[in-house]
Amino acid sequence: MAEEEKKENVPEQKTKRQLWIEKFTDYPLGEGQTFDDDEVFFSALDKYDEDRTNRINSFEESNKRLTDAFINNPKAAMLLSSLADGSDVLTAIAESFGPDIKNALENDPEARKKYDEGILAYQKNKSELEEIERKQEENARKFSKVIEDFIAEKEMDESTQSQFKEYISNLLDSLVTWEFSKDVLERLWRGMTYDEATEEAEIRGRNAKIELEKKRANEATDKTPMIEQGANDMPNSNPFLNRRRISIWERGKQNR
Structure with a gap:
């Protein structure tokens, strides 16, 4: 009995495939796609490797770039080394530059001008950062319900929510730091052209369905004896074409 309870408490060991899937947080799945499909799985694996x-x-x-900067300015390297060792900022500056900064500020007008310009830039950046943080907090409250409704609408489980949030976070980090890699540009391009591509795909799908139904109707007519009918008795030429077409979104709701 004890052995059975012990076996029940042992967590199920994940397969290599499941472990890889947990890493595919940045891979957007299309409508109806799952990682059980080898084509989707290996496409995600290829993208993961490319991103890495x-x-x-x-x-x-x-x-x-950092190494080149330190080679050209060894004192800056000493400053960062002191900070990494836990030194206080002002102490690290004094240890790295000695009296050079103090002398420059007191006796060199050009150095003093550059310092004052740096202080103005600091104040400007600080003010802009505070405004961004204020706007972020305001929008977080404003759109919290929208986010909750969207997650509920997409029927996301906890794992999907986590992947979705990480996907957004990584993309925002890249945009804020201007890291416009090919992968980031591809994501933005897919987002911009998604509606157009979806509409074109739906049109192609509907046209293909129409052609197929026309072909089936013609084949059925060829095999059916001709029966004379009056004009008032004549049915619509193709009953399939007169049905209201159901979009893929309506189909999705029906299948829920």
């Missing part, structure tokens, strides 16, 4: 490669390349580029 882009991030590594971005880190390497940033590290190179």
Whole structure:
């Protein structure tokens, strides 16, 4: 009995596929798509690998710029090293630059001018950042109900909600930092052209359905003996074409 209870408490081991799927938070699934489909799964895997490669390349580029900056200005490297070791900012500045900054501010008008310009830029940036934070808090309250309704409308479970939020967060981070990689541009492009592409796909689907129904109706007519009818008895030429077409969105609601 104890052994059975112990077995029941053992968490189910996830497959390699399930572990990979948990990493595909940035991969948007289309209507009716699931990661059980090999084509979708391997497309997501390919995208994950591409994103990872882009991030590594971005880190390497940033590290190179930082290294070059430290080589050109060793005192700045000493400052960051002191800060990383837990030193106070002012103490780290004094340890790294000695009296140079104090002397420049007191005795060099050009250096003092650059310092004052930096203070003005700091104040401007601080004010803009505070305004952005204020707007973020205001919108968070304003749109909280909209977000809740959207999640309910899409019938998202906790896992999907988490993936959706992380997808948005990563995209916003890229936009704020102007990280316009090919992946980010592709996401923005898909978002801009989604309605147009969906409409074109629906039109193509309806046209294909019409042609198929015409073909079936013609085949049925070819195999049916001709029966003379009066004009008032003549049915519509193609009953299929006169039915109201149901959009994919209405179909989705019917299948819920």
